[in-house]
Amino acid sequence: MDAAKRPNKLFRNLNSKIASIPMILTVLVVFVGGTIWTVVHSFTSSRLLPRLDFVGLDQYERLWESSRWMISIQNLAIYGICSLILTLVIGFTLAACLDRKIRGEAVFRTIFLYPFALSFVVTGLAWQWILNPEFGMQSVIRDFGWTSFAFDPLNNPDIVMYGILIAGIWQGSGFIMVVMLAGLRGIDEDIWKAARVDGIPTWKTYVVIIIPMMRPIFVTALVLIASGIIKLYDLVVAQTNGGPGLASEVPAKYVINYMFQAQNLGQGFAASTMMLVSVIIILIPWAYLEFGGKKNG
């Protein structure tokens, strides 16, 4: 009786709750549950099948002693730092060029952004072909008469990551350009006028006024690039498949290999947990800046 008069709290807004069941399940089961499951199992000795016999930090010790993992981390660091700097510089420079009220802006924008529509597999295979030592760029330049020219990154362990970098930047920099362009368009025209009145040269206006004003955009771009870098997988698989040898291994590939090929689940879980930790390390300062800043301002 009483329940009929005052409907149970649970049933208020019932349709909305029912409609949100897929979201709630995704959040609880996959995102929270799955992540916790993986972290917990990274402390076990699981091999072919996940098992719950805890071995403490054994998997992590093995992970950090593994030369393959160390190579993966170094490669990701090289790729990450270069990609971060170059993508930001190229993205901002192109956006600034396009923002100079030029003709054919739409055409240039279309050209710079189209690689972003392509998959990493397509990107990797296209650049694998261009960088092919026998028939690709190297041979063309040699045919021009520079016979000692050598640029064969995909078969040279020392520079293979730069070969992947060329492709990665080709694919992703247009996207950052779009983000930057949106930021530049958001800047008040009056600021440009004021800078012109004060006689500040254009380049200096960018460095001293515009870039500091675009700090939030740069932070967003940084987070976008960084989260893409950690995911680096398909591009490597398509372009070099980790080779030559282990020279272009990356953490994401390490995880997949140990989980699905080497049948050493525990290693895979430990490595993926390390990836999660690195994401958290990147995200916390960002979340602090983003959400902590709002309270103050």
Place this chain on the structure above:
Amino acid sequence: MADAALRDGPRGPKPKKSFSRANIFLYGTLLLVSLYYLLPLYVMIVTSLKGMPEIRMGNVFGPPMEITFEPWVKAWSEACTGINCDGLQRGFWNSVNILIPSLILSISIASINGYALANWRFKGSETFFTILIIGAFIPYQTMIYPIVIILREVGLMGSLGGLVLVHAVFGMPILTLLFRNYFTSLPEELFKAARVDGAGFWGIYFRIMLPMSLPIFVVAMILQVTGIWNDFLFGVIYTKPSTYPMTVQLNNIVNSVQGVKEYNVNMAATLLTGIVPLVIYFASGKLFVRGIAAGAVKG
């Protein structure tokens, strides 16, 4: 002062001629950079139209002396992965079969989520939303294996259905954000008026929200078509060779170690895989930019 200046017309020095030194430098840079961006597409196209003898002669950048479409035919219907030699068409149709249900499922779930989060908040809904968004940053690698177990339990491992579910799950954060922000931006009076008229949760969704938000549905579709078509990781893990999506099959064809490398067929296959997202990109123009910007920059 400023107003007066505007009314009197332009003042100050005349606008510079469009061919000043700075402008030549600007256009020069842009054209040079454009070359870098266009080069791979150009090389792929010309390579795919050459015969193998011509490719062996060298010069990837040269236009084909004799145009042949044979590599395209071969890539589509004869290229081999392992023992299967029925070409990339199998991967293409697999991808289509994955794409369409994934598209419908992920967009309907996400739009309803967004609608519930914008107009029918309940206790805890914002918490779930926050975790959902944080979830977009969790590396897939930490969630991949638990999903394998779940799919195995429900018998969907290796099937297209399983992959469709995975796409719906991982598309959810960005799409929900997209729809939630859009529905929040609609005038609230609209929703209130419909409530007064006695419309309920589903009534308002289907009769008011859905017809009003077609543009955002198009944006979501663009985002998902390119995202799902280009996926490699989920395809390689959650399907089996007979149901591999196009990207996975493409990689297997091109990077297969057996046989003589036919670079022209490889490039034709690569282009075939890239065509769908490229068409979407060139056809959608500004909407594509809006889609990726909405996914990237919040608000």
